[in-house]
Amino acid sequence: MGNKITTPTNMDIFIKKAKIFFSVAVFSAVLMGVLVGSIIKNTPQWSFDYATHKLSTIRYKVDYAGGLNAFLANVPEAFSKQIQYEKNSTASVPVLVYHGIPNESDNSLINITSENFKQHMFALKRAGYTTITTPELYSYLQGKIKLPEKSIMITFDDGRIDSYKIADPILDALNFKAVMFAIGRYPLLNERNKYYLSINELKDMNNSGRWDVEAHSYDGHNTYYTSALEQNGHFFSHKIWLFDKNRLETDQEFDDRVQNDLRKVQSDLGKALNKTINSFAFPYGDFGQNSTNFAGARTITLKDTSSKYNLGFYQIAPEIHFTSNYFIPENKNNSFFTVRRININPQWSGQDLVDAVVKGAAKNLPFSDDFTKDNGWIRVWGKLNINPHSLILSAEPNETGGSIILDGSRMWNNYSLKASITDRNSNSGVYVWTRFQDDSNNLSCNFGKNYIHIEQTLNGIQKVIQGTDYTKDVLPVKDFTVTASVNGRNITCTLNNSLTVSSQFADEKLATGGIGFKTWQPVIGASSFTVKDINVTPL
Amino acid sequence: MKTLKYRPFQVPISNIPTKIKTKNGVGYNFTLFVTATIALMLVIWVKERNILEYSGDWILIGYTLFVTVFQLSRIVSATFFRQSLSNVTESLSLEIRNKEYEPFVSFVVPCKNEEAAIRKTVTKCFEADYPKEKMEVIVINDGSTDRTGEILQEMKSEYPELTVIDWKINKGKRHGMAEGFKQSKGEIIVQLDSDSYIRPEYFKKLIEPFKNPSIGAVCAHADPENSDYNVMTKMQTAYYFMSFRILKAAESTYGVVFCCSGCSSAYRREAVMPHIDVWLNESFLGLPVTWGDDRGLTNWVIKGGYKTIYTDEAKATTIVPTTLKQFITQQIRWKKGWFVNSWFVCKFIWKKEPFVAFAYFYPLTLVTLLTPFMATRAVLYVPFAKNPASFAFYIFGVMLIAIVITLFYRFVAKENKYWPYLFVWSGINTLILSFLLFYALATIQNRKWGTR
Secondary structure (H helix, E strand, C coil): CCCCCCCCCHHHHHHHHHHHHHHHHHHHHHHHHHHHHHHHHHCHHHCHHHHHHHHHHHHHHHHHHCCHHHHHHCHHHHHCCCCCCCCCECCCEEEEEECCCCCCCCCCCCCCCHHHHHHHHHHHHHCCCEECCHHHHHHHHCCCCCCECCEEEEEEEECEHHHHHHHHHHHHHHCCCEEEEECCHHHHCCCCCCCECCHHHHHHHHHHCCEEEEECCCCCCCCEECCCCCEEECCCCCCCEECCCCEECCHHHHHHHHHHHHHHHHHHHHHHHCCCCCEEECHHHCCCCCCCCCCCHHHHHHHHHHHHCCEEEECCCCCCCCCEECCCHHHCCCCCEEEECEECCCCCCHHHHHHHHHHHCCCCCCEEECCCCCCCEEEEECEEEEECCEEEEECCCCCCEEEEEECCCCCCCCEEEEEEEECCCCCCEEEEEEEEEECCEEEEEEECCCEEEEEEEECCEEEEEEEEECCCCCCCCCCEEEEEEEECCEEEEEECCCEEEEECCCCHHHCCCEEEEEEECCCCCCCEEEEEEEEEEEC | CCCCCCCCCCCCCCCCCCCCCCCCHHHHHHHHHHHHHHHHHHHHHHHHHHHHHCCCCHHHHHHHHHHHHHHHHHHHHHHCHHHHHHHHHHCCCHHHHHCCCCCCEEEEEEECCCCCCHHHHHHHHHCCCCCHHHEEEEEEEECCCCCHHHHHHHHHHHCCCEEEEEECCCCCHHHHHHHHHHHCCCCEEEECCCCCEECHHHHHHHHHHHHCCCEEEEEEEEEECCCCCCHHHHHHHHHHHHHHHHHHHHHHHCCECCCCCCCCEEEEHHHHHHHHHHHHCCEECCEECCCCHHHHHHHHHHHCCCEEEEEEEEEEEECCCCCHHHHHHHHHHHHHHHHHHHHHHHHHHHHHCHHHHHHHHHHHHHHHHHHHHHHHHHHHHHHHHCCCHHHHHHHHHHHHHHHHHHHHHHHHCCCCCCCCHHHHHHHHHHHHHHHHHHHHHHCCCCCCCCCC
């Protein structure tokens, strides 16, 4: 059939032009689109995420103010950047550790719901806390700066997307800052991942000024083989099974592996984020302070970490029992500090969190406790019961004793502790800690059945520095008082205001330290006593 | 031969205003421009979001970008429409242009049981602003069981130029059309549905483009006559306008309108007649094709090497379904017709019109076929399996495109008051109508007209 018109007409020429024009127009439009798209992409303020972040932030501000009306009434205050709550400087810095904030509660012990997290942050804000970053904490621990009273550090482990997305607007709404300890390999290997933050997100976080991105190992956050069959080792605390050699690592191999990981995450993540990374959080909080298959792990890991980082974060006992971090004058020249963190309980309400933080914060003298509530007694071992009006310390059925310390008493120096004791198991000794720094450094007044000893533990070495042994039993079973006084290098232990033992030769290193109690006797599961009240007065 | 058995009532043509609102031209257009810019930025934003969401799934990313570019490119084509249309006659030599052009015109109106509408349709044909001696009207009464036949016989005395072909048994629209075409003697054949008519004062504009010998078919602009009846008809009015003034206009820019609507199109005799028997006996999967007659006929004209165009200077009116059931039935029929004819066009268009084929036709076919799958994915699968927000986001994207189209719509036709219904249409089209394609394909062997 075919077209009757064989030569191109003017109309065909026009259509041809239209086709060319169309192609050019669409092509340029696509180019424009790509251009505008890349501009939008590179301008955070234009991004969808930024808009949703801002909306959420305002929502949380309104929420925090307690409704829209309250919010609008206080707009200037709510938006003002710095609200100085406290003028005094803080005596201790609590550090919180969070992990994920999944959309739905997974009832795990580490992940918190967004609602609970919001309540935690709101409660901290209402209680007047201000947040600090790792450089601030480092300077504080070196004594170079003082921090406002009620300073707190909020940290997140693992570098998870969910925790960032949920927490960020909440932090923004409250002018809070937080630290994100990211596992290096996921962002650095650029693996597509819906669980871990990408390197760009980490950059955005770090650049926002709201987040301090630090290291949580390059690739050491798994469980590793400790034998051909058992897979239960942690990277920084266990020797790992070498399948090719059919043996465990040597000390040197352990050291090399730990050093390599520490170095790689510090340099690679630091380079990618264009910052110096000085803080490291040990995966699982484990650097060998706990049970391990390699007794030298703690020493090597701390040596390696301290040679590269300023701060090493952990959250599991028993390195140091006190839950807050203190400026300790003797340590001011250190270039590395381990930082104890409070592992939050996802089920805590906002008030529970504040209570936990207050319990762990530095306590002032004079201090008295009649045990109507738990003021922060930390069980080191054994069994602790705080019933209204009494504290019962006893041994577990398979142990010989038990011990507790008072949280927040770490920096006390010259004081006299008087405790009313009763219901002592007739063979148990009553040991009173003073100047307790940690398990390896402390003084104690040991009231035995027929002796009073002053014991000093220094760098883990126990020594009785003074003591009196009596020919008959001196320690009553019911209703007696024990006193332990420390003043400078003097220590005095008194039973019922009558029997006294004292020494003037407490070691200088033990200039400060907290209080605690210990019960002990050789028969398993038997030792126990009850403390009715205590009074600590400054000297 | 539309779906209506009865006429609800006659309403004035409301979307053609008696007074064009004098909007401040510069300010008005500037507002449209600014809004369009914002909408396009949002489109880019949404696409970025899509890319992130589809993280690395290049098929999905490619598809979503392709669809967006394609949808918007139709607006680009539509912007050249007006120039292209005037070029149809202006491109001719002055000699031909200035010569009076009044060829003999035959109206062919197949109908069945249209007692309520047929009188008006026929009357409007005769009222056309055109020399009476140069026109005839052929009505094919295709086995009507109501008074249609009587009315036509009455009208014969009134209009001697009226030819009535009376069939006692119903043969189908295609046969009616073919018979009318064969009996007609006009150089130009105007085919009308029994419930539609070309507004007489604009009639010459429908014929004028045929001055250009390369034009094989011209489609007039059709607006529903019963626009104001209910939400359904308002929505369809908005859709008709977009479908004609934007989508057909875009096709017309390149002289390739794929469907010259049955309600309002004119054909050049020599472009149609050679194909009329093949067209009449078209079959698909072994059964005769009963729907998509207008589309089919247009495609033969294109295949024959003629240009097919749309003109908004000639205006027609038609009746659109007023109930959901009628509407859905019509949509299913159209989709079947679209599918069968697209298959037909696919096979030859790449040789005939490579540019239109690859820049327009194949993309359109692909998008139409994939839309129900992508919509299923976005509104059913992803919200339940992954992210509930995906539903809202998809709709947001669809609405953004609707905004851009609406702004163009407002630009070319300030007076059309039904534009808000385009959003309703967009939503319904994406969430409901696109899925009808599945049903249409599943029942493609059901060749009933399915109107009553």
